[in-house]
Structures are given as structure tokens and as C-alpha cells.
Amino acid sequence: MSSNILWIHCLDRAGLIYKITDVIYRHNLNIVNNAEFVERETDHFFMRTEFSGKFNKEEFLQDLSHSLPEDVSIKLSDKGKKDIIILVTKEHHCLGDLLLRHAFNELHATILCVIGNYPLLEELTAKFNIPFHCINHENKSRETHEEQLFELVGKYNAEFIVLAKYMRILSPGFVKHFSNRIINIHHSFLPAFIGANPYAQAYERGVKIIGATAHFVNNNLDEGPIISQSVIPINHSHSKIEMTQAGREVEKIVLANALSLVFNEQVFIYGNKTIIFD
Amino acid sequence: MSSNILWIHCLDRAGLIYKITDVIYRHNLNIVNNAEFVERETDHFFMRTEFSGKFNKEEFLQDLSHSLPEDVSIKLSDKGKKDIIILVTKEHHCLGDLLLRHAFNELHATILCVIGNYPLLEELTAKFNIPFHCINHENKSRETHEEQLFELVGKYNAEFIVLAKYMRILSPGFVKHFSNRIINIHHSFLPAFIGANPYAQAYERGVKIIGATAHFVNNNLDEGPIISQSVIPINHSHSKIEMTQAGREVEKIVLANALSLVFNEQVFIYGNKTIIFD
Amino acid sequence: MSSNILWIHCLDRAGLIYKITDVIYRHNLNIVNNAEFVERETDHFFMRTEFSGKFNKEEFLQDLSHSLPEDVSIKLSDKGKKDIIILVTKEHHCLGDLLLRHAFNELHATILCVIGNYPLLEELTAKFNIPFHCINHENKSRETHEEQLFELVGKYNAEFIVLAKYMRILSPGFVKHFSNRIINIHHSFLPAFIGANPYAQAYERGVKIIGATAHFVNNNLDEGPIISQSVIPINHSHSKIEMTQAGREVEKIVLANALSLVFNEQVFIYGNKTIIFD
């Protein structure tokens, strides 16, 4: 029996933990993991409780609502595998890493399909028996291309869309439709080097460290709540190409880490930030 | 009004968080910070609750005892500054770092005195107006030296003894007397290179990373629950001396980090391990 | 035209770089990359020169010998791809990573075959069209199993054997035959936790950092010159299984990094250490 996750968010007050655990206790549920966080700037309370046990979901939620203040937001989710779609362009390193993890049951997700705007990564995807669709953008208007993409994505019932080095910008409408459900890997340590060709920018600036950022996509490709970041040291001897290669190693690690956090229900989105419960 | 810390430890069961927060709620106390951990190998439950508010300590502890199972261990501590003694030998880097933090109120402790087995660090200590005592070990038996040390330490009422590169081994009796109250910085990434001259050992072995370990001292100098560790990369071009210098940078960071965790009441000792609540 | 690498090693003296570059200049060769290192404990001089240009190899080496002191050791190698065999047991993470890099021409090596002592990784290997051989060790003496392995390896003309989580110990005879040509990934930060089940050892010791070590194999599985090491932070909340999973992420990175250094001719073995030229 997969365990359930209870997410609570409201203004901080005395007695919240007591009131919440009281309801859990009365429903004979077992807390497997519990964590709270109070954001002190605005005094917001966040709690994530993983519990096991048989329960009547409606009654449980009703009891919670009655016990807790009016401004509370309550969410129940479970630790089941997520259904996902992966979007790619030409680079294989993130996709390859995710396909391998998927093949060995380490992704905590089911890859429904891979969609590329080039056919280059079809061969790799096929090795792992995952459907690959190419929706080429060449000789098409941006609108037409995205409509086709949107239609294809709509045929699958994915909870998350992973941009694994998908190098095209999605329209605000597309993004809004999948609000907080699109995860992107950006090839720089955001907010440094926003925009195109961050490694060339980093090379010109002579930085001594480069990095990568995995984040939810909101309005534009380089913003939205950051989930995970990591860096590696570089030096003057790295050419632009070597910086790109070094950066790829970080990109795939950061993306895999972010997906693990999201798919295992450890990430709470609050405004433009994430609260991550270990 | 300084906040209080409640530490709870017992076998895991349903309802523990509910029962504990119930007592806190009934005493009109405010939870500032709360964290739980269940060790799944042995199913032990640990909880650390930081709370504020006026309360009758005895009644509070009595109510907790009544509510909780018999095997529970309950501890109350507060977030006040700790009184400490620092023991040194010849190296200045950790001591200097701690004196600076102390001078600017960043150590969360009061340094009662510094004791060295050489007089070398007296001048540095005096700059910061801290008493320095030299208990030289030369031409004395190990027992006599330690008796003198023990007598001197006894004159101060220190909660913690910090071995900031104190290069002599304390006897089991001394260590037992200050059980879980002596913190040592070991100049290696334990358990690698236990014993004398770890940098020379690391040099001979050709390792690519060196580190440091801060830990509570139990029976011998290189064991006891680990509090903090960190590492830095090195390479073939580092001589033994350069490795030692590089290592010192890590040592002072690791020791300062460990002391911050201990003095701010974030560390729970459980068997030969530490549970650290962020 | 692939470039050549000249390796020079002798006791340090005045004029070595001058004499070596003089010969290179006289043969009209172009230095692409040059690096020297003098080990000051024993005053040994090491130089690695990457150069391009057409040359008469025999005359070049003769001229070098004439110019340089008698104790010099001279080696010429080229930057061509290495032929390798990968040995595995049950774990897929390092093998999968290497197969992906190989498929996209990023390994700087040709994988001649994969050999496992179980058939488990055959399916993964087959996806990438690499021959897989199973030499099962069950119901066989250690000697018989290794003889079969040795015979199979002998059929391929591999320059390097990569132990990608091969969990059996090779005999001294086997190792000696492939002296400095076997590379192992050890699942700990050597020399901590030598021997079996390092993650269980690390869990028991309560360390705050775990790591992995890639090294050449000499006499036994956990020794030999270290090529690369890396670490990740862990804490009390990691179970043994979670530590193992976290460690795997480091293992594959460290192994890939070490292989890149070795296959690109950047590693000089000197005694029980490596000198690595970036």
C-alpha cells in the first residue's frame, strides 16, 4: 500500500501541529515522516506529513477542515509513480540519463513518450522501447508548431512535462496550461547568464565556476521556482566546447535530482520559490 | 526571553507528535521550530521542539511524562550561550578563528579560558583578553600532567571543552568525566588516516581529496560521534607541507561549523552517531 | 592526424626542458600542450608534451636519448581511442553510463565487450550492440573461473580492463599480467572503509560524507594508484539503502572522470601514485 502525503499551508498560529496530528491520530493513521517549516518573513506555516494506513479520504479532509483555520490550504497526494513526457531537441545527455534510470526503475515515473523537434534522438529512445515523436519546427510558424505539440501532448495524460534540453521557448499559453507541471534544466547557474548561449557568455566573462539550474517553468524559459542547482569549478584552460561538455555533466545530475524531489512529492511551490522537504 | 528546546527520544509509536504537541498547546507555549526523525533500523523516534512562552517547568515535564510512554527520555535545554574552555598545543589557526568569532559575538559561547601545553599561543589569546594558562607536559609523567590539567579545568565551570588542535591524548578517565562534552577537530577525513600525522599518510597514499572531522571524544582521540566533516581536492603537486596548510583551512571551517551546531542545541547524540536537526 | 604524446621522466637537473624542446624544434614539430612537474621530495622530473607534425619516430627517440641523461625514461603514445573490456557483476549504473558515453562517442575508447559473472546486464549491453559474455562463477573453483575469464579476455586485444562494479577479487597473477591496465571503481572514499560493504561500514560509523575512488588495480582490489575521487554529503536520515543509492551517483561520475583522464593520456603512474596533467 503506497503511503499518502498531506500538505498543509496557512498563516502560522499556536496549536497547528497539535490539531493536524490529532486528526491523523483519530483516523488511526501512522505518521511515517513529518516535517514543518515556518517562513518567518511572512509567518506562513507549511507542513508535509507522510502517513500510512487505511482511511476514508473525504471524512479525513472534512475533519481537517473543521479543525484548522479558514485560510488553510490542504492537499493530499500519494507517492505513486508520475506519468511524464520528455521534450528534447538535439542533445542526448539528459535524455540518456533519464532513459537509463527509467529502465532500471529509478526515476519514480513512467515515461509516456519522448517528443523532439528533430528526429536525432529517436534511435536512442527506441533502444529503451519508449515511443518517440518528432514534431519538426522547420518551415512552420511558431504558432503552428506549438499547436501540433500541444495536440500531441494532449493525447497523453501526463502529470509532468520535462524539458530535457528542449531549446525552444514555449508560449505563455502553453506554459499556463501546464502550470507548475513543466520542469526545465537551464544550462547556467541562474540568474547568471540568462538567455541564449550561457557557456559562451561564461567564457567571455572568465568565470571560475559554472553551473546548472532545474526549475519549474512559468512565463519564460529562464524563470520560475528553482528546484535544484549545482556547480563545477572551471578555469582559463577550458575552451567554450570544454565548458559546454563540463556543463553537461552538471546538467544531467541537477535535472535527475530535481525530478527525484518532485516525483517523490518533496517539493512545495510557494510564490516564486520552492520549499523542499528532505 | 530565550527560547527553550525540548528533546524527546523513545521507540516509535502512533500518536507521539500529537501527544507532545498537545501538552505544549495546553501550556500555552508557542512552537518556533519543530523537527522529528525516525531511525528506521531500530524504529527509534527523535523530536526536537523549540518553543517560547512562560511556563512552569516542573508541571510541564510532569504532564509530558504522563502523556508519553514509559521508555521516553525527555530533556529540556535552553538556547543560552555555553561556557567553554579551549585546549590547544602549537597551531593557531583554529584558536584564532574561534577568538575572532567570540570577539564579534558569533560563537554562541563564552570562552572562559584557553589552556595550552606550550606557551606559544598566549600572545594571540591575550589580544582578545581571554585568560591563557600553560600546563606544560615536559618532564612530567602523563598522569601528573593530566592531573594538573584536570584541576585547572575544574576551577572553571565549563559545559564544553574544545580541543582546537590539542595534540595530546586524554585518558579514558578524563574523557569519561566530560562525557559528550569534549569536541575535537581531527585533521583527516575519518575513518581514513586514523592516528598520527594523517597528512603524511595521505601524501604517501596519493589521495586526491583531504578532509577534516569534528567529533565528540569518547574513549580515544579518533573516535566518538561525528558532528561535521568537510573535504577539499588536492593533487600530486601538493607537498606534505602544502597539504597540511590546505587541511588547516578545512579544519577551522569544520570545527566552527560543529561548534555552531552543538552550541545552538541542534545535535542529538545517539549511540556512536549524531542526529543533527537543521 | 592524431597528435602524439611524449612522456619524459628522470631526476631533475638544469636544462631538461631546453634539451627536450630543442629536439622537438629540430624535428619541426609543433607543441600543442606542454606541462612539467618536479616532485620535490625525491627531485624527480616529469614532462608531458603533446605535439603535432610528421616525424621519423626512431630518429626522434634516438635524438632525445642522445640529448638527455642516462636515467631518463622516454615514452611515446598517441591520442587514439583505447580498446577496452568492461567487467561487471550485477549493478548497472556504471555500465549504463559508460555505454551511453560510448554510443555518443564521448568515451574516447572502443568497448570490445562486456563480461559479467551474472547474465543480468546482458539486456542492457545488447541495447547498445556490444557483445556480452557471461562467465558465471557459481559451482566453480576460484581458479577455474579466473582461467575462463583470462582465456576470454585474451581473445580480445584490450589495452585496458575496466572494473565497473565487478565484485570479485582478481588473483595477483591476473592483475600482474595487466599491470597498470586495470581500472577499478571502489565504492568508498579510500582509504576509509576498505573491504566489503563500505556503505554499511559508513552507516555504522555515522559519517557525514561518503565518496568513491577510481584507481589502478595492483595487488588487491582496494589498493593501487588513485586516479580520481569525489564525495557527497549525507546525514543521519540516510538509511543504508539510501546511502548506497547516493553513492552510486558518485561512483559513476568518478569512474567516468578517471577513464577520461587515462584514455586521453593525462595520467602518469609513479610508484603508488598518479601524476595527472590537466
Place this chain on the structure above:
Amino acid sequence: MSSNILWIHCLDRAGLIYKITDVIYRHNLNIVNNAEFVERETDHFFMRTEFSGKFNKEEFLQDLSHSLPEDVSIKLSDKGKKDIIILVTKEHHCLGDLLLRHAFNELHATILCVIGNYPLLEELTAKFNIPFHCINHENKSRETHEEQLFELVGKYNAEFIVLAKYMRILSPGFVKHFSNRIINIHHSFLPAFIGANPYAQAYERGVKIIGATAHFVNNNLDEGPIISQSVIPINHSHSKIEMTQAGREVEKIVLANALSLVFNEQVFIYGNKTIIFD
């Protein structure tokens, strides 16, 4: 006898190392350390040679000029201690760290004086018997304040000016006068969070890593060749104040590291970048 450093920079061509080491050999000098770097984008050659021995400097430079192409730039420096001035505002952490290193002969520099725009750090500086001057900026025009600063600095013959959390912007004229001789520690991982209050910016953006950058100051406070950078992980639980505290730990390490590289003559400035010879 302190060793000398020869810096060579010109367009790359065949025979450069040979021609340079030929001159060194003819002057009976001993190479202690040698390193080359060729920047492949523009084919520029850089070489740093540390050598010991008695020599006629003029003849040596003349011989080098004759042997080398016309576009060569040649510089001789020595490994002697540098004379420096430290500028501060209110924060003590970088200054304290530098004073400690100075007191124990680890800075490879002589601190001539410390200048603050507030008197706050006078007491700390006095502990270490270093002159402290306060040039307060309040109730003065920017020009007047800087004139007074310039006049005071001019009384000392400093090779480098270290901005150890000096929070005022120096005018282009001031900076130009000390071209490549002013080193600043910037409290962010440049180029992220340029400008005022980077930790508040980082907090708002919800980044998972913060860092610090030490760089030469050119026209404005946040640009100029980067010497050293480092980062630390943070998370949602860090308040702005905690992020600032965590950042200070990185700032002092990064500044100390950068100064060690510069004072030990390991840094070559090329355009807006540094080439760092280990």
C-alpha cells in the same frame, strides 16, 4: 635568495619554449617551476617560469628580447612579500581573517595600514598593531571623500589595495590610477546579483546556492577580471540574515584564496580574464 618569475606573452609559434629555456640555460639559471598555456581562440601563448640563481637582469632581458619575436611581452617579478593597504567599511569577517593570517606570516604580504570609512574596526586592527585610519564619508561630497582617501593612500607605497568589504564605489579615476592593483571581494557569485544587496536579491529569487567572487576592479565595483569564486548550498529555510552569515564564510575564504594567488605571483591578467598558474 628569493626566486624570480619570468612572464612571457606573445602570439603562439613553434620553438617558443625552446628559445626561452635556451636563454635561461645559458644564464645558468635553475627552473624551479614552469607552466605554459596557449589560448586557442586567439592563439596567444603564455608562460610563467620560476627560476633561481644569480643573474645579470639586464643582459638576461636583452638576450630574451633578441631570441623572441617582436610582439613578445616580457615581465620579471620576484616572490617577495607585497605591501598592501586594506579598505573596510563595517564588516569585520574578511579583515579579521587577513589580520590573523598576517600575524602568523601566512598572507605573503605586509599590511601597511587599514583604512575605514567608519571607525568601527579600529579596535580589531589595533589588536594586531596595524595603523588604522578613519576617513569618514559623512557630510562630505563624494569627491572630497575620495580626495582624502587618495591622499592618504598616496602616503603609503602600496602595491595592492584590498577592498575587504569596502562598501563604497571608487571613481574611475581612482581605479585607473591603481589599474590591476585593486582586489575586491564581491558578495555574490558574479555575474548573478550585480549591484546592491545581493543576498536580498538571492533570497527573493529562491536560489539554492550562493557564492562570492574575488576580482580585480576596473571601471565599476562588480566587474573586472575574476580571480576566484566559491559557493555554498542554501535552502528555503535560510532567512536573509542567515544567508548573509553563510555568505560571509565564503567571502573570507574566496578573498584569502585570491590574495594568495596574486601575492604569490600566480595570476596573469589577459583582457578581462585571469590566467592562473597553479
